[in-house]
Amino acid sequence: MTLLRKYALPVALIGAALLFPLWNSFLEGAFDVNLMYPVIVVTVYIMLALGLNIVVGFAGLLDLGFVAFYALGAYVVGWLASGHFQQVSVAFGTTATSITGEEVPGIHLSFWIVLVLAGAFAALCGVIIGAPTLRLRGDYLAIVTLGFGEIIPRFFQNGDDLGGFNLTNGTIGIKAIDSPGFPFLPDALSAWQRFGTLELYPWFYTILVMVLATIYVNVRLQNSRLGRAWISVREDETAAAAMGINPVTTKLWAYALGATFGGFAGAFYGAFIKNIFPTSFSFNVSIFILLMVVLGGMGNIYGVILGAIVIQGTNFYLLPQIKTWVNSIGQAVGNQTLATVDIPKYSFFIFGIMLVLMMLFRPEGIIPNRQRAEELHDENPGSGDAMGGPVRA
Amino acid sequence: MATGEVTKGRSGSLLDSARASSWQTRIALVVTAFLLVLLLVQAVRDPAQFFSQLVIGVTNGAIIALVALGYTLVYGIIELINFAHGDNFMIGSFVGLTVLSGTFAGIGLFSPITGDAGTLLKVVGVLLALAVAMAVCGCLNVAIERVAYKPLRNAPRLAVLITAIGMSFILQNLGLIWKGPAQVPFPELVSSANILPTDAIIFRWKDLFVLGMTVPLLLGLSYFIRNTRQGKAMRAVAQDKEAASMVGINVNQTISITFLLGGILAGASGVMFGLFNGITVFNVGFFQGLYAFTAAVLGGIGNLTGAVVGGFLIGIIGAMTDQYIGVEWTSIMIFSVLVLVLVFRPRGLLGDRSAVQGGGS
Numbered sequence: 054m055t056l057l058r059k060y061a062l063p064v065a066l067i068g069a070a071l072l073f074p075l076w077n078s079f080l081e082g083a084f085d086v087n088l089m090y091p092v093i094v095v096t097v098y099i100m101l102a103l104g105l106n107i108v109v110g111f112a113g114l115l116d117l118g119f120v121a122f123y124a125l126g127a128y129v130v131g132w133l134a135s136g137h138f139q140q141v142s143v144a145f146g147t148t149a150t151s152i153t154g155e156e157v158p159g160i161h162l163s164f165w166i167v168l169v170l171a172g173a174f175a176a177l178c179g180v181i182i183g184a185p186t187l188r189l190r191g192d193y194l195a196i197v198t199l200g201f202g203e204i205i206p207r208f209f210q211n212g213d214d215l216g217g218f219n220l221t222n223g224t225i226g227i228k229a230i231d232s233p234g235f236p237f238l239p240d241a242l243s244a245w246q247r248f249g250t251l252e253l254y255p256w257f258y259t260i261l262v263m264v265l266a267t268i269y270v271n272v273r274l275q276n277s278r279l280g281r282a283w284i285s286v287r288e289d290e291t292a293a294a295a296m297g298i299n300p301v302t303t304k305l306w307a308y309a310l311g312a313t314f315g316g317f318a319g320a321f322y323g324a325f326i327k328n329i330f331p332t333s334f335s336f337n338v339s340i341f342i343l344l345m346v347v348l349g350g351m352g353n354i355y356g357v358i359l360g361a362i363v364i365q366g367t368n369f370y371l372l373p374q375i376k377t378w379v380n381s382i383g384q385a386v387g388n389q390t391l392a393t394v395d396i397p398k399y400s401f402f403i404f405g406i407m408l409v410l411m412m413l414f415r416p417e418g419i420i421p422n423r424q425r426a427e428e429l430h431d432e433n434p435g436s437g438d439a440m441g442g443p444v445r446a
Numbered sequence: 447m448a449t450g451e452v453t454k455g456r457s458g459s460l461l462d463s464a465r466a467s468s469w470q471t472r473i474a475l476v477v478t479a480f481l482l483v484l485l486l487v488q489a490v491r492d493p494a495q496f497f498s499q500l501v502i503g504v505t506n507g508a509i510i511a512l513v514a515l516g517y518t519l520v521y522g523i524i525e526l527i528n529f530a531h532g533d534n535f536m537i538g539s540f541v542g543l544t545v546l547s548g549t550f551a552g553i554g555l556f557s558p559i560t561g562d563a564g565t566l567l568k569v570v571g572v573l574l575a576l577a578v579a580m581a582v583c584g585c586l587n588v589a590i591e592r593v594a595y596k597p598l599r600n601a602p603r604l605a606v607l608i609t610a611i612g613m614s615f616i617l618q619n620l621g622l623i624w625k626g627p628a629q630v631p632f633p634e635l636v637s638s639a640n641i642l643p644t645d646a647i648i649f650r651w652k653d654l655f656v657l658g659m660t661v662p663l664l665l666g667l668s669y670f671i672r673n674t675r676q677g678k679a680m681r682a683v684a685q686d687k688e689a690a691s692m693v694g695i696n697v698n699q700t701i702s703i704t705f706l707l708g709g710i711l712a713g714a715s716g717v718m719f720g721l722f723n724g725i726t727v728f729n730v731g732f733f734q735g736l737y738a739f740t741a742a743v744l745g746g747i748g749n750l751t752g753a754v755v756g757g758f759l760i761g762i763i764g765a766m767t768d769q770y771i772g773v774e775w776t777s778i779m780i781f782s783v784l785v786l787v788l789v790f791r792p793r794g795l796l797g798d799r800s801a802v803q804g805g806g807s
Binding site: 192204343404406408 | 525526527529594597598601602603604605606607608609611612613614615616618619620622623627732733736739743774775777778781784785788789792
């Protein structure tokens with residue numbers, strides 16, 4: 054019975070997610086809306102939010118440059134699965150073929166290999182940036198990650214002439230990234246041989262499997278030795294160190310794991326949208342993901358998923374809808390400003406207010422993690438070194 | 447500080463630690479020396495260009511130093527990185543621009559002051575813009591503290607930092623709503639003509655103006671903190687909030703005054719930035735804020751002298767990168783400085799918090 058109670062909700066939710074293409078086609082028939090594309094994008098963001106949740110929710114560190122890992126993942130796919138490096142011609146298990154039968158220029162590795170490499174590369178970068186700064190107080194990490202998140206896209210923007218070498222193709226970005234796929238499958242499963250732009254369900258199932266794996270890792274981490282170490286370090290770093298936990302290694306694990314999932318999500322997204330530009334990885338995206346974690350509930354997996362869905366929904370449906378309403382009201386009363394105001398342009402005004410209000414009135418989020426909620430409402434927190442400590446020790 | 451490793455060498459001057467340095471510090475010193483030699487080679491090759499660039503660096507450094515002081519003051523007193531401070535600087539430049547345009551909220555108060563105006567009008571205009579921007583930014587900073595930071599004074603630091611980020615976005619988007627997404631031009635009220643008789647080295651009236659405005663502000667701040675009752679209260683609160691309140695210091699008021707001072711400096715800096723560069727834009731606060739924070743960390747966060755020294759150094763590093771490496775790499779270069787300082791000398795060149803707390807050792 055307890056087993057049933059424990060697993061009923063997750064199993065039902067996973068079942069509903071697995072059957073999504075089915076009820077999507079039903080919705081398409083009934084209301085003439087196809088939700089497949091937006092749902093894939095939302096799922097990518099769920100994965101990003103879950104990755105950031107490890108850093109912010111579990112370890113209690115503030116990472117303001119999460120977009121950097123997302124960008125790194127996307128660029129690894131750009132480098133290893135497109136015609137970008139025309140000087141060489143390498144192909145392995147790829148879906149890219151040329152009509153003439155000649156060798157395709159550029160590096161074309163199988164997406165599944167690149168996915169793993171992207172995660173590993175992002176983790177490596179996470180360790181490189183985290184190792185020196187994690188020794189310091191948590192707020193330094195916040196500002197370093199903020200700078201890092203801004204510098205990485207800028208580097209991609211400037212990286213078209215590094216001593217004469219075109220690494221990132223500048224503002225034009227990397228185009229025509231290969232689709233994932235399983236070229237060895239029989240022709241009956243043609244949609245799975247090479248993921249196309251018309252049949253989106255292979256994409257959906259791929260990202261769904263990736264998210265489920267992320268959730269599994271999140272759940273398993275929560276009550277692991279490492280997960281408990283994170284709790285103790287975020288509550289009181291000095292006490293944790295006295296109990297034999299190495300705070301730096303512990304925090305570094307959180308940072309590297311978060312970066313890995315950011316890299317995975319970036320790799321998938323790069324292959325999904327096919328063209329990547331440095332401008333699509335701006336600082337705003339980091340804050341966007343942070344807001345998902347904060348709104349949903351730091352440290353609570355259901356909360357983070359809900360946060361991602363709510364924020365993406367607000368961004369893509371609610372704000373344009375409000376714009377239409379406000380504009381029609383403006384037209385009705387003859388107010389030029391109201392009739393032409395472009396609400397989605399100011400979305401980050403609204404998101405900024407949401408961040409502040411959440412912190413002031415409900416810092417634990419919509420679906421709180423119980424332990425996190427108590428920490429956030431603790432009137433007399435522990436040592437001032439950890440991010441769980443007060444502003445002024 | 448989180449670990450014993452960092453706290454170990456907390457006291458002691460730069461020289462002491464150089465003598466008892468670890469391999470890390472030595473590597474850092476060697477790299478710095480190498481870069482200085484490279485710079486010296488450039489200086490010898492074309493001295494005029496080098497010194498002109500140096501002047502630009504010092505002027506930019508003055509603007510950065512004023513913002514860095516705001517970070518360092520607030521950090522010294524409540525240990526909060528006030529992310530919204532850079533955007534306060536941007537609001538300052540917008541307020542200055544609005545004052546010079548003479549029109550606010552559709553009401554024309556006086557005709558716009560442009561580059562064609564008479565000298566007296568220009569002086570009055572610049573001073574008025576500075577005064578209004580300083581007042582508005584000071585009050586804005588106090589209001590932000592009251593609304594957003596004060597209720598969270600005993601909350602975990604994570605919550606306050608997230609609030610600060612939220613405030614930063616709110617201010618930035620207020621700027622976007624106010625002046626739109628494009629760069630807005632400033633009237634050229636301070637001449638770009640060269641003061642020096644030769645054309646080789648360029649030292650413009652603009653540079654003199656910025657330096658001439660910064661020095662009195664710095665002296666005034668220094669006097670305020672060292673010699674007034676309120677300054678003494680600030681130092682006491684920075685050292686120990688509880689003990690300060692026990693001896694009858696109004697802690698909340700003192701924190702508000704700290705934010706007020708930071709805001710005033712940011713406002714002045716914003717107007718000078720606009721007049722010096724001729725443009726401003728809604729997101730200018732992001733990078734200027736990051737530069738200023740780097741300056742504060744480089745000098746030793748919480749240390750007022752450190753923020754000024756760091757500001758000038760960052761200004762010079764930025765100008766040299768502009769000239770000898772390329773403008774598009776400047777932000778990456780300054781950010782690398784931030785990371786390297788944090789790795790090799792997290793308490794900064796002059797040691798953290800010593801000035802506010804009345805001596806580091």
